[in-house]
Amino acid sequence: MSRRDDSESTLDTPAAVLWDMDGTLVDTEPYWIDTEFEIAQRYGGTWSRAHALNLVGNDLLESGRYIREHMGIEPSAEQIVEELLDGVVARVEDVVPWRPGARDLLEHLSGAGTPCALVTMSYQRFVAPILAQLPPETFRVIVTGDSVEFGKPHPEPYLTAAAALGLAPVDCIAVEDSNTGAKSAESAGCLVLVVENHVPVLAGERRVFADSLVGVDLGEIWADYHR
Structure with a gap:
């Protein structure tokens, strides 16, 4: 049975991927x-x-x-x-402690032309040395904790990222590792891929889970959810 309703995307693939950083992209x-x-x-x-x-x-x-x-x-x-x-x-x-599969997935998304945004509660001066180790324009939009009024779990960070990309959150998939981040993305309207790391994450209507980012196919996850 389809889960689609007025708040669901009608796209076949995610329009963008919105990445958390700490614990998701890097194990900091x-x-x-x-x-x-x-x-x-x-x-x-x-x-x-x-x-x-x-x-x-x-x-x-x-x-x-x-x-x-x-x-x-x-x-x-x-x-x-x-x-x-x-x-x-x-x-x-x-040392930047990259999470398994994260850089490979970023490279794949870049090659496929899928826009990515970084949505982190860390401040810009912490983000900068990590971005310096990635190709320019890896993230088309960067939302940091010192650039929003309300941080996670409020939806503002993900709403801000999607708007900056010119997209509806419902057409985006977020990648998160915490309940706080998953709640923020889910409340904004995103589908959330959860890869647990240091803390367990609760199940949710817009949450799907993977053990790792290694070999993850976001298109397949998106299609399975919207089937």
């Missing part, structure tokens, strides 16, 4: 977690891996507020964000 979550523990040690705060995993996919300023409260430290949320970025950028400039 351990970098963030290590930096969080460094901040806790620096200011005499307390932290846990459970707290760290609660922040996966979140808006950075919201994460800064959470860290300030739960670590019990004095710096402002804004200062915490800057110190997080300092630590993570330094690590990324040393």
Whole structure:
């Protein structure tokens, strides 16, 4: 039975692919977690891996507020964000930990002429060293956490990316690894391919799951969902 209704795409293939970054394109979550523990040690705060995993996919300023409260430290949320970025950028400039299959899929999409957008809650200065290792124009649109008013799980980041591409979100597929990101993309109207990484992701009407990006055929996933 078809799932198509007025809110469903009528395209045979996705018009664009909207990519999350942390945990999806690159496995930088351990970098963030290590930096969080460094901040806790620096200011005499307390932290846990459970707290760290609660922040996966979140808006950075919201994460800064959470860290300030739960670590019990004095710096402002804004200062915490800057110190997080300092630590993570330094690590990324040393080694970019690409997720399996991610670069191959990007290359395939580029060759097929499928536009891609990057939709991340990380800030531009963290994104830059990662983009520097990809061919120019890999992403036609880049939406970062410091360029939107409301971060994930709000739909604004994905709505912004689709609009910048001149497309309806319903005609796009998003690639995500967290509940926060999947909710943002799903709420915007995208079909969401979920590849779980550090945290489990709940099932949803617009969510399909894959174990890895290795060998993934987004056209086939799209067709199966809309059949």
